Amino acid sequence: MSKQVVQLNRVVIRFAGDSGDGMQLTGDRFTSETAGMGNDLSTLPDFPAEIRAPAGTLPGVSAFQLHFADHDIMTPGDSPNVLVAMNPAALKANLHDVPRGADIIVNTDEFTKRNLVKVGYETNPIEDGSLDQFKVHPIALTSMTVEALKEFEISKKEAERAKNMFALGLLCWLYHRPTEGTVEFLKAKFGKNPEIMKANLRAFEAGWSYGETTEEFSVQYEINPAPMKAGTYRNMSGNLALAYGLIAASKLSGLNLFLGSYPITPASDILHELSRHKRFGVMTFQAEDEIAGVGAAIGASYGGALGVTTTSGPGVALKSEAIGLAVSLELPLLVVDVQRGGPSTGLPTKTEQSDLLQAMFGRNGEAPVPIVAPQSPSDCFFAAIEAARIAITYRTPVFLLSDGYLANGSEPWCVPDVSLLAKIDPNFATELNHEAADGTMEFWPYLRDPETLARPWAIPGTAGLEHRIGGIEKADGAGTISYDADNHDKMVRLRQAKVDAIARTIPELVVDDPDGDARVLIMGWGSTYGPIGAACRLVRAEGKSVAQIHLRHVNPFPSNLETILKSYDRVILPEMNLGQLSMLLRAKYLVDIIGYNQVRGMPFKSDELATVINDVLESM
Amino acid sequence: MTTDAFPALSLVPKAEALQTAKDFKSDQEVRWCPGCGDYAILSTVQSFLPDLGLKRENIVFVSGIGCSSRFPYYLDTFGLHSIHGRAPAIATGLATSRPDLSVWVITGDGDALSIGGNHLIHALRRNVNLKILLFNNRIYGLTKGQYSPTSERGKITKSSPQGSLDYSFNPVSLALGAEATFVARTIDSDRKHLTEVLTAAAGHEGTALVEIYQNCNIFNDNAWEPLKDTDTRDDLMMRLVHGEPIRFGKEQEKGVMRKADGHLEVVEVAKVGLDNIISHDAHAKDPGLAFALSRLSNPRTLENTPIGVFRDITRPSYDRLMREQIAEVTESQGSGDLQTLLFGNDTWAVS
Numbered sequence: 025m026s027k028q029v030v031q032l033n034r035v036v037i038r039f040a041g042d043s044g045d046g047m048q049l050t051g052d053r054f055t056s057e058t059a060g061m062g063n064d065l066s067t068l069p070d071f072p073a074e075i076r077a078p079a080g081t082l083p084g085v086s087a088f089q090l091h092f093a094d095h096d097i098m099t100p101g102d103s104p105n106v107l108v109a110m111n112p113a114a115l116k117a118n119l120h121d122v123p124r125g126a127d128i129i130v131n132t133d134e135f136t137k138r139n140l141v142k143v144g145y146e147t148n149p150i151e152d153g154s155l156d157q158f159k160v161h162p163i164a165l166t167s168m169t170v171e172a173l174k175e176f177e178i179s180k181k182e183a184e185r186a187k188n189m190f191a192l193g194l195l196c197w198l199y200h201r202p203t204e205g206t207v208e209f210l211k212a213k214f215g216k217n218p219e220i221m222k223a224n225l226r227a228f229e230a231g232w233s234y235g236e237t238t239e240e241f242s243v244q245y246e247i248n249p250a251p252m253k254a255g256t257y258r259n260m261s262g263n264l265a266l267a268y269g270l271i272a273a274s275k276l277s278g279l280n281l282f283l284g285s286y287p288i289t290p291a292s293d294i295l296h297e298l299s300r301h302k303r304f305g306v307m308t309f310q311a312e313d314e315i316a317g318v319g320a321a322i323g324a325s326y327g328g329a330l331g332v333t334t335t336s337g338p339g340v341a342l343k344s345e346a347i348g349l350a351v352s353l354e355l356p357l358l359v360v361d362v363q364r365g366g367p368s369t370g371l372p373t374k375t376e377q378s379d380l381l382q383a384m385f386g387r388n389g390e391a392p393v394p395i396v397a398p399q400s401p402s403d404c405f406f407a408a409i410e411a412a413r414i415a416i417t418y419r420t421p422v423f424l425l426s427d428g429y430l431a432n433g434s435e436p437w438c439v440p441d442v443s444l445l446a447k448i449d450p451n452f453a454t455e456l457n458h459e460a461a462d463g464t465m466e467f468w469p470y471l472r473d474p475e476t477l478a479r480p481w482a483i484p485g486t487a488g489l490e491h492r493i494g495g496i497e498k499a500d501g502a503g504t505i506s507y508d509a510d511n512h513d514k515m516v517r518l519r520q521a522k523v524d525a526i527a528r529t530i531p532e533l534v535v536d537d538p539d540g541d542a543r544v545l546i547m548g549w550g551s552t553y554g555p556i557g558a559a560c561r562l563v564r565a566e567g568k569s570v571a572q573i574h575l576r577h578v579n580p581f582p583s584n585l586e587t588i589l590k591s592y593d594r595v596i597l598p599e600m601n602l603g604q605l606s607m608l609l610r611a612k613y614l615v616d617i618i619g620y621n622q623v624r625g626m627p628f629k630s631d632e633l634a635t636v637i638n639d640v641l642e643s644m
Numbered sequence: 645m646t647t648d649a650f651p652a653l654s655l656v657p658k659a660e661a662l663q664t665a666k667d668f669k670s671d672q673e674v675r676w677c678p679g680c681g682d683y684a685i686l687s688t689v690q691s692f693l694p695d696l697g698l699k700r701e702n703i704v705f706v707s708g709i710g711c712s713s714r715f716p717y718y719l720d721t722f723g724l725h726s727i728h729g730r731a732p733a734i735a736t737g738l739a740t741s742r743p744d745l746s747v748w749v750i751t752g753d754g755d756a757l758s759i760g761g762n763h764l765i766h767a768l769r770r771n772v773n774l775k776i777l778l779f780n781n782r783i784y785g786l787t788k789g790q791y792s793p794t795s796e797r798g799k800i801t802k803s804s805p806q807g808s809l810d811y812s813f814n815p816v817s818l819a820l821g822a823e824a825t826f827v828a829r830t831i832d833s834d835r836k837h838l839t840e841v842l843t844a845a846a847g848h849e850g851t852a853l854v855e856i857y858q859n860c861n862i863f864n865d866n867a868w869e870p871l872k873d874t875d876t877r878d879d880l881m882m883r884l885v886h887g888e889p890i891r892f893g894k895e896q897e898k899g900v901m902r903k904a905d906g907h908l909e910v911v912e913v914a915k916v917g918l919d920n921i922i923s924h925d926a927h928a929k930d931p932g933l934a935f936a937l938s939r940l941s942n943p944r945t946l947e948n949t950p951i952g953v954f955r956d957i958t959r960p961s962y963d964r965l966m967r968e969q970i971a972e973v974t975e976s977q978g979s980g981d982l983q984t985l986l987f988g989n990d991t992w993a994v995s
Contacts, residue, residue: 032706059990059992122976162867198778253991253994254995256991256992256993256994257992257993257994258986258988258990258991258992268985270988271980271982272982275982280741282734282741283739284737287919301980302970302973302974303970303973303974303976303978304968304979304985305970305979305980306970307741307966309736309737309740311733311766312733312762312766313762315730315733316730316736316763317763317767319726319730319733319734319736319763320734320737320740321737322726322734322737323706323735323741324737324739324740324741325737326724326737327737327738327742328741331737345727346727346730347758348727349726349727388762438994442983442986443983447937484702484703484704484738484742484745485699485701485702485742485745486701487701489701490700490720490721490723491723492672492716492717492719492721492723492724492725493723493724493725494707494716494717494724494725494726495725495726496725496861504672504715505672519663565757586707
């Protein structure tokens with residue numbers, strides 16, 4: 025049966041099911057096939073903190089949203105065009121995001137009386153007319169999967185578990201996705217269990233064939249590849265990009281990479297990934313606690329390695345004293361904070377930008393620490409290298425503020441030519457550097473470079489440069505213990521001046537204002553880049569002007585930031601916190617920032633931000 | 645002594661010329677209270693380090709916070725005075741990433757057993773190549789006289805005017821319970837014994853914990869005096885020597901015997917006969933004997949206090965295992981190529 029083929033320019037699909045239904049895997053596979061098609065894409069996994077919440081309940085719903093298009097896109101999409109709901113809980117938890125007229129594919133087998141009651145449905149929504157405004161496709165996914173697998177020598181439960189592959193096959197047919205990648209994937213994944221492997225392959229094929237033969241779907245969709253600059257592409261998630269960026273920084277600086285880390289969501293994947301790359305000389309140390317993680321990283325840095333610790337907000341709180349030590353020792357250190365909802369344990373699997381002030385000020389004393397914030401999943405690669413550059417060049421701890429959205433989200437990435445990446449010079453001290461009063465040469469561990477104000481990094485094993493340093497205040501230059509009042513005042517100011525001096529090596533901000541006449545500026549930092557950029561496009565498409573800047577360096581600020589802020593009538597700043605960057609900008613530049621703040625554990629939607637921009641435009 | 649005596653230090657570069665204690669004295673004025681036991685330990689360590697025959701620049705002393713933790717400032721090696729309790733963690737990162745260094749941790753009973761207890765036990769179980777010198781004076785000195793985790797219960801201090809309610813730690817028992825491969829105890833004022841124990845610790849691959857009974861003459865003076873007083877010490881203190889019967893007393897009249905139910909007891913040798921006195925076995929795989937010995941002492945009266953090496957067994961160090969794992973992976977997979985890594989297995993080309 026030949027079916028009608030309709031061209032679309034973009035689609036947002038959300039796979040939703042029980043935590044045990046394999047929705048993340050289904051989403052990942054569909055994403056891989058879509059990446060291979062050359063579409064631009066952006067993904068948003070959304071899963072609960074519980075590994076397996078009670079089956080069929082609302083807290084147990086796990087979802088994966090994918091936005092793909094024939095043009096460049098900036099977000100995982102505001103609302104799905106297609107919702108795949110594997111059970112009543114998945115339908116109920118996600119329906120509020122689904123716009124009228126959208127397709128909903130439901131697994132009718134799971135819509136039993138018992139499952140409906142579990143989530144508070146008194147009648148079956150598939151039958152009671154409550155979904156009339158949607159295009160509902162009721163499909164018996166489970167029983168068709170079991171039927172397709174009846175010849176295999178596997179249990180009914182194992183057969184039922186393959187229903188996600190049936191759904192994936194169907195969606196791949198519906199959107200003309202290639203299947204070879206998934207076939208290869210299943211062969212590799214279940215290589216040790218051939219019967220399960222064959223069953224999953226059969227379920228995947230059965231889903232595809234069902235699409236082709238059923239009258240439920242009369243239309244098949246095609247989305248052309250998006251024009252992208254020439255190059256070799258791969259799909260890239262934030263935590264993976266960050267781990268690769270750390271390995272790259274190690275290569276570029278010639279320093280061994282040492283990761284001291286304690287498992288914490290959503291940062292653990294960086295530890296997992298780096299532990300797989302020992303062939304790069306990477307040392308990973310799973311510490312007894314967060315403090316030991318950063319402590320070991322500081323020890324490794326003292327010894328001349330690139331010391332890194334990875335964590336999330338609660339872990340940063342525990343590491344604060346040690347980060348202050350690194351400020352005082354003036355040693356390179358990367359502190360990767362993959363932010364999540366807080367305070368306290370908060371929302372471990374949800375995203376937030378609420379650790380900015382903790383990164384800025386969360387230490388005793390005046391303890392400035394530079395902050396770099398990646399703006400998209402693949403940008404985590406370059407942001408990690410940039411953070412390492414600052415840490416090594418300026419002998420300072422540096423915060424890399426990622427978040428849960430960047431960590432787990434993914435996008436196509438044009439793989440860079442590593443030979444074009446700039447080297448980082450550790451510039452170890454090897455010589456005595458100061459002439460004593462009696463004319464002999466000696467080593468002063470705090471004699472600063474006049475340009476960067478960085479101190480010499482003399483690592484153990486360097487003959488003649490033996491010295492003692494610690495967390496007690498040190499005499500300017502000589503580095504010996506000093507309790508002198510004037511010296512302390514000077515050292516506090518020097519440490520601040522050193523961090524401020526980094527601004528000289530940060531690229532100036534470039535305003536994105538295609539019309540050149542915008543009076544309203546919208547700005548952000550970190551992971552809000554996509555939604556803000558998409559919102560600007562929506563506003564500009566209506567013929568209105570809005571300018572955009574985005575901060576990758578949050579401390580120190582780029583040198584032209586003040587001038588830019590003061591050249592617009594209004595400045596809007598959306599943040600996934602209650603206004604932390606707004607507070608810093610107001611304090612530093614006396615600029616009246618219009619904050620737009622939400623802490624819902626999810627990224628901003630672009631149409632929501634477009635409304636914010638339009639409201640400001642209309643108020644002028 | 646030649647450096648060959650320390651196979652555990654085989655990766656640390658050797659000094660070309662003979663060294664003296666003077667080579668290890670830094671130019672910093674020592675600022676402990678006059679009469680502090682730390683002076684004796686510092687002097688002994690400065691005299692002992694030349695025995696190792698290592699390049700000075702390849703020796704690092706790492707400390708936490710407390711009186712003892714000022715120690716690194718006074719040695720002309722590399723030194724890192726860190727934060728309270730964290731020295732074992734910091735030293736773990738350093739020692740793991742730098743096999744060419746001899747790394748020493750200086751800590752106290754508060755630093756190691758209170759705020760840093762977690763790092764201490766994990767360093768011990770991992771067997772990182774660290775030598776931890778725990779100065780135990782049973783009091784907080786730098787914060788001016790509060791009870792510590794090794795203070796005896798009932799101790800009157802500034803923070804326990806009616807007497808401390810805390811039951812005390814026995815650092816040797818704790819270390820043995822934490823899977824330590826080397827545990828020893830010595831005394832600040834016994835230069836010879838201290839040197840012997842440090843020498844044994846230096847030669848050990850992995851973490852060595854050396855508890856040093858140290859006197860704080862300001863806040864807890866004479867805490868260990870009965871073990872130092874020539875009139876009493878021989879009656880109270882047993883010197884453990886591997887392979888030798890455990891006997892003590894002025895006339896060696898006392899000894900340690902294993903009772904039928906398995907526990908150890910101090911007995912009169914004349915009554916039970918020398919054959920029934922057990923010999924010390926520091927290399928026993930099972931920590932039972934070492935632990936039982938550590939439990940003999942009375943924390944209040946200091947009766948039956950063993951000093952010396954309780955346990956010294958062979959287990960590969962954490963840093964060696966990490967190096968071997970990296971080497972094995974590199975050997976089997978080849979060293980990593982960054983460009984290949986970035987491409988991964990699933991790319992597509994856009995032209």
